[in-house]
Amino acid sequence: MSADRPDLAAPLPHTQDGDAAPAWAVIDSRWRVFLRVVEAGSLNKAAAALAMPQSAISRAIAHLERQCGERLFVRTGRGVVLTEFGAQLLPRVVRLAADADTLVEDIRAARGQPMGDVLIGLLPSAVPRYAGPLASTVRECMPGVRLHLVEGASAQLEEQLREGRLDMAVVLREDATSVGDERILARVPLHLIGRLGDAVLAGGEVPLIRISELPLILPARPHLLRTRLDRLAAEHGLRLHVVIEADSVHLQYEVAAAGGGYAIAAFPDGAGDARLASACIVQPQLERFVVLAESPRRPHTRASREVHRLVCALADKITAR
Structure with a gap:
């Protein structure tokens, strides 16, 4: 399952003609099929990931191509690749799907507890301090939220934040001038x-x-x-x-x-x-700053805001100890 689109891994219900269609969707679910095919690089692999017959995947893509009046994929010996037109559409479809997910999550969250996926990156040194307490607190207090934890060096996590593959990450800043409005979790001497x-x-x-x-x-x-x-x-x-x-x-x-x-x-x-x-x-x-940075490319949901608050509260407890 990709860290970029964890929500696409869930099987989609089907209409009578076999096309994927959630019971309630903000966008045409065929575009989610399009994203899964891009990720998998193959109609067969996309069908397996979505628990759908390949014929339904083919119909969904064919329907989109008829609507667009352009081919989205070309077949190769190893699967499919995007056409130039498909590559131009891809980033806009990714943003549209993310915004649709946020709207659905916010509507659900407004009725009760926060819901949805939250992707958070941790430095190796932050894993023993945050991973266990954060996971147990989220599971107990926010059962509708699913955490995706990623461990990596600060530079790797920064790249994933820029690409929108994480909602937030515990990373390092070399000096106070580079912190900006990010939440400082700790100041550590070299x-x-x-x-x-x-x-x-x-x-x-x-x-x-x-x-x-x-x-x-x-x-x-x-x-x-x-x-x-x-x-x-x-x-x-x-x-x-x-x-x-x-x-x-x-x-x-x-x-x-x-x-x-x-x-x-x-x-x-x-x-x-x-x-x-x-x-x-x-x-x-010489001090470095441990901060909680957020991705500029992922929308803030109620779930991500609550997880952000929990990380900051954990940092306060660690500092107090």
């Missing part, structure tokens, strides 16, 4: 991570100027943290000595544990690793 027992980390704090003397394990450009560190180094007249580039925190920690250099991370998650130690970077202290 730490220098190295092998346990390392003398550089013994005092629990490391001045920024000292970092220029150390072999560093950093993500490759254009990673936002790398860009920020490069800018800070230039501002303070420092030169960073990057010996290894590693784009995941897990990789950075493994290299640091083997004595290959020092990693810099927003969360000292390595504290649970007996091989690692950490020290807070100071003079100046």
Whole structure:
């Protein structure tokens, strides 16, 4: 099931002539069949996903093509692909389907509890803090809401937000100026991570100027943290000595544990690793911001607003503890 259109996976009831038709729909349900065929790349696969006969899928597409006066798909040896005309229609149909879903959900929610799908992304470090409590609270208090949880790096989640594949996500911001009107869930200091027992980390704090003397394990450009560190180094007249580039925190920690250099991370998650130690970077202290960002391409529903409120409430409890 695609994270883009989770609601399309549900089987559609059929009319007497076999065409898909929900009991009550804001848009012609044939356009939902069109979206499923685009996603599946095959009439057979779309029919299986929708629990419909292939003949009904073919009739639905043929009906749309007659209405449009243009072909929507061309057949290939492996399935179907959009025509140029179909590709032009696709983003507008996606938006129309999303708006129709929002209208239906809002009508239902207005009669009672919030209903519908909410897609939320979490950083790996946020998973143990939010995933369980959020899922259990939604299940208990909002039984009509179905959560779709996605785990990923901040850059991956940002991309999914921009593409409209998530309603919201817990992501990182490098400084206060990049936060805007997003809800700040936490402020976290950057730490220098190295092998346990390392003398550089013994005092629990490391001045920024000292970092220029150390072999560093950093993500490759254009990673936002790398860009920020490069800018800070230039501002303070420092030169960073990057010996290894590693784009995941897990990789950075493994290299640091083997004595290959020092990693810099927003969360000292390595504290649970007996091989690692950490020290807070100071003079100046460097902070990153954990924020709850929302997609500019997905409409706000009552369900998504309620889940947003729950995430913020959980953050307040975590901060209080």
